[in-house]
Amino acid sequence: MVKKIGIVSLSSGVLGESFIKHELKIGLERLNKYGIEVEFLPNALKGMDFIKEHPECRAKDLIEAFKDDSIDMILCAIGGVDTYKLLPYLFENNELKRHVKQKIFLGFSDTTQNHFMLNKVGIKTFYGQAFLPDICELSNDMLPYTKKYFEELIKTGKIKEIRPSEFWYKEREDFSENSIGVDMEKYKNTGFELLCGKPIFKGEILGGCIDSIYDIFDNSRFEDTVSLCKKYDLFPSLKEWENKILLLETSEEKPEPKLYRKMIGALKEYGIFDVLSGVLVGKPQDEIYYEEYKQILLEETAGKDLSIVYNINVGHATPRCIIPFGVEAMVNVDKQVIVFDN
Numbered sequence: 001m002v003k004k005i006g007i008v009s010l011s012s013g014v015l016g017e018s019f020i021k022h023e024l025k026i027g028l029e030r031l032n033k034y035g036i037e038v039e040f041l042p043n044a045l046k047g048m049d050f051i052k053e054h055p056e057c058r059a060k061d062l063i064e065a066f067k068d069d070s071i072d073m074i075l076c077a078i079g080g081v082d083t084y085k086l087l088p089y090l091f092e093n094n095e096l097k098r099h100v101k102q103k104i105f106l107g108f109s110d111t112t113q114n115h116f117m118l119n120k121v122g123i124k125t126f127y128g129q130a131f132l133p134d135i136c137e138l139s140n141d142m143l144p145y146t147k148k149y150f151e152e153l154i155k156t157g158k159i160k161e162i163r164p165s166e167f168w169y170k171e172r173e174d175f176s177e178n179s180i181g182v183d184m185e186k187y188k189n190t191g192f193e194l195l196c197g198k199p200i201f202k203g204e205i206l207g208g209c210i211d212s213i214y215d216i217f218d219n220s221r222f223e224d225t226v227s228l229c230k231k232y233d234l235f236p237s238l239k240e241w242e243n244k245i246l247l248l249e250t251s252e253e254k255p256e257p258k259l260y261r262k263m264i265g266a267l268k269e270y271g272i273f274d275v276l277s278g279v280l281v282g283k284p285q286d287e288i289y290y291e292e293y294k295q296i297l298l299e300e301t302a303g304k305d306l307s308i309v310y311n312i313n314v315g316h317a318t319p320r321c322i323i324p325f326g327v328e329a330m331v332n333v334d335k336q337v338i339v340f341d342n
Contacts, residue, residue, distance in 0.1 A: 002104065002154040004037040006071035007131055008061045009044045011080020011110040013051025015132060016044070022177045027136035034154060041065055044077060052082070059089035062114075066100050073154065078132040079109025079251075084215065084225050084234075090117060091232045097121045104157060106130070106322065108315055109251060112208025113216070115325060116234050119206060124326035126153060127208055127247065128314045138179045143169065145319035153322055158342040162321040164191040165313040171252070171286055184318065190311060192333050195281075195298055197307030199333040203277040206236070206325050207247030209315060210263050211255060217266040235270075242275045245329060249282025249315030250293070257292040264300045273300075278307035278331060280323075280338075282315035309333055 009015050015024065031038050041061035043051065051058060065074045090096040096117065105118060105125040115125050129135075134146050142150065145165040152159055169184040207213065215221055216229040229235060246267075255263065267273065281297065284290055297308055309331060313321050328341040 002034075002036055002073045002157070004039065004071050005031060005073045005075050006039050006041055006065040006068065007044050007075050007077055008041050008058070008065055009046075009051050009077045010058050010062060010086065010107070010114055011051075011076075011083045012078055013046060013048040015040075015077040016047035016051070020132065020136075020175070022180060023132060023136040023138065023175065026138070026180070027131055030135055030142065036154065039068075039071065055082070055085035056089045058083070059086040059095075062086070062090070063095060063099050066103065071103070073104040073106065075135075076107025076111045076114070076130045078130050079107070079111055079209070079212075081110055082222060083110050083113050084222070084228055086114070087117070087228050087232045087234065104153065106153065108320070109209050110212050112212040113234065115206070115208055116236070119236070119325065120233070124324065126159070126322050126324055128320045128322040133318075134320060138172065138175065138181070139183050140181050143184070143319040145313065145321070149320070149322040159322050159324050159340055160342070161337050161339045162312075162323065163337050164311070165189050165319050165321075167319070168283060168287070168313065169318040171318065189283075189313070191336050192312065193310040194333040195294060195308040195310050196301070197278065197305070199307070200331065201245070201278045201307045202328060202330045203243050203245040204326055205245045205247050205280065205323055205329050206241075207245075207280075208249070209251050210248045210260075211251040211253060213248075214263040214266055217270070218262075238271050238275050241272055243277045245278045245280060245331070246272060246276050247280045247282070247312075247314070247323060249312075249317075250284050250289075252285055252316050254285055254288045257289055257296060260289065260293055261296045261300065264296055268300050273304045273306055276306060278309065280312050280314075280331070281308065281310045283311050283313060283317040285316045287317075307331070
């Protein structure tokens with residue numbers, strides 16, 4: 001059972017802004033009800049401007065969270081856009097490697113790149129939820145499917161299996177105090193969908209938000225992402241990807257099909273689809289471009305011996321499960337389950 005959670009802001013510093021204080025209060029009360037002590041690492045609440053300007057402080061918080069033996073789970077506040085800037089502060093002088101130890105690390109979105117950083121130093125992590133979007137949910141409780149996986153993680157330290165959610169939710173547009181206690185619109189979900197390949201396959205899972213992964217290959221957003229990610233070998237080699245399962249999900253930016261094709265194309269050019277055992281694809285937020293993304297995936301991976309499973313409830317579409325990285329997973333689309341060998 002998790003006794004103490006350390007909350008870090010590794011991308012955006014929005015957690016420290018006054019306009020989300022009502023959300024912060026809700027999240028803290030929920031964690032306290034589990035009997036969990038919560039510690040905000042020293043820079044986590046310093047606000048958007050400070051966090052943006054001080055990647056070295058973000059990196060310091062992550063190191064501190066690993067060094068502090070009283071913290072048994074590191075929870076990311078939220079995603080953002082520029083966590084790649086932590087690379088020099090974590091990898092020069094082997095700073096991260098010297099201090100990491102295996103403990104629960106949970107986050108998604110831009111945190112994808114932090115998962116790759118931790119993967120480099122041998123830490124198994126968990127992808128799919130974060131403090132502000134999930135624990136601080138404005139409904140009277142966390143979304144039931146999301147809550148189920150969060151509770152499993154804090155009580156057992158692992159995730160045994162994931163199955164599809166019965167419902168999916170339309171994202172909120174209003175996060176003000178007016179939305180406290182207001183339920184999200186929900187729709188019937190259709191389950192895991194096999195786009196191509198064998199319905200049963202296995203491998204360790206790694207990946208995350210495709211927008212963040214694309215930054216490793218493309219300088220459109222920031223002029224130094226490619227050079228920094230190359231310098232520190234952030235993205236695993238093709239040999240390291242052999243027989244693994246790639247997780248991909250799209251951000252709240254809802255990338256247009258033309259951009260999605262470019263992003264999938266960058267991975268194709270890298271050669272990743274030639275060595276994987278399969279691909280898991282998260283449901284697009286609000287099901288925007290649901291059919292278009294499917295078509296692009298099929299076209300760009302045509303001729304590959306690859307299993308692609310679509311509509312996983314993870315990432316930017318709610319509700320969210322939690323997917324363990326670095327442990328053997330068995331995907332069985334026929335039985336609508338992904339089982340993890342913990």
